[in-house]
Amino acid sequence: MKQNMLSAFHAMLSKEMKRKIRDSIIIFVIISTGFFALGEIFFRTFKKEPPSMFIASANQQLVYELNRGYKGINSFGMRDTEIDINAIRDLYKIAILGDSHTYSINVKNTEETFPHYVEEHLNKNSQQKIVKVLNFGVPGYNTAQELEVLKSKALHFEPNLIILQYHINDTHVCNYIQPQDKELNLLLHKSKLLVALWKGILYSPVGKRFLLDWVGDKFPDALLFQEGLVGTRKAADDEVPAHKPHPPRTKDRVPKRYHYMLGEDNWRMHVREFAQWCKQKNIPFLATGFIGEEEKTVFLQEGFDVYSFYDIFQGQDMRDYGYDPDNTKSHFNAQGCYFVGTFLADYIHKRYAISQAQ
Secondary structure: OHHHHHHHHHHHHHHHHHHHHHHHHHHHHHHHHHHHHHHHHHHHHHOOOOOOOEEEOOOOOOOEEEOOOOOOEOOOOOEOOOOOHHHHOOOEEEEEEOOHHHHOOOOOOHHHOHHHHHHHHHHOOOOOOOEEEEEOOOOOOOHHHHHHHHHHOHHHHOOOEEEEEEOHHHHOOOOEEOOOOHHHHHHHOOOHHHHHHHHHHHOOHHHHHHOHHHHHHHOHHHOEEEOOEEEOOOOOOOOOOOOOOOOOOOHHHOOHHHHHHOHHHHHHHHHHHHHHHHHHOOOOEEEEEOOOHHHHHHHHHOOOEEOOHHHHOOOOOHHHHOOOOOOOOOOOOHHHHHHHHHHHHHHHHHHOOOOOOO
16 A cells, blocks of 8 residues: 555656656747847847858859959959940950959058059050959959959950969968858858857857867868858968968868869969960960969969069068068058059050050
């Protein structure tokens, strides 16, 4: 009898515990859902983000492009004022392809970019405008992407001269990549709160130190940047100092689908193909940028004319113009962009026959 009473008591206690646990779970879910909903409403109402500089590109070789809704970007996705194709048809057109240095990321206004100064300087002694410079610079691009810009964008403008700007990151993967699972990425970005919380953790000082590289290795799609794009892993710990500030250039740290961007051999192949396209279209082509002696040899072998930033700043300290050679992630300031633009314009004026109605 006593045993039966104990069993009944335990059964009743167990039932009561289960009810309390169930009720606690329900209350927790309701409260959590409420806080999540309030947080989501708050982020959507008060944390509205300005338009991003980049958008994922439908062209998989470009990976990403400049956002036409971003300040200073025209309808062609270039950092320039709006362009009327018919109005520039008879002008001498110079297409400059490059990365953040061509984009001139360290200056606020389009009128301070070095491609703008090239145009301004070449037109200054003419009674009417005879030159239009097209700025195809996109921050984080490498030579593989610039080759695709040439084929899919620049050649449509029928340029009379093509300039390719080189930088040390041209053998690296680009700054951002598209996720492997695009549908999952789209789903994750439906919640502004979750994305903000995750990015806050992942890119915090603690997250960068203990979490970022592990996530990049195991779950690269979780390196959230914006809808349609994810970040890349940092360079290897044993990377040489000049390359270390940039995204990785080794296959073990980059998804396989982007291996074609990496390394010296692929870079040479892209330079060769770039030159072949220019030759095929009978368009002169010039290389500029931070071109050392090894890179210069490659460019010359492929038929490029070469006028590097080192030629431009010969006898000058680049630090006075915003660029620190010891920090390859630094950029020229407005004075540096003016210096590059005017010297490059003088070089073009001396080397190339510029006239209208080419």
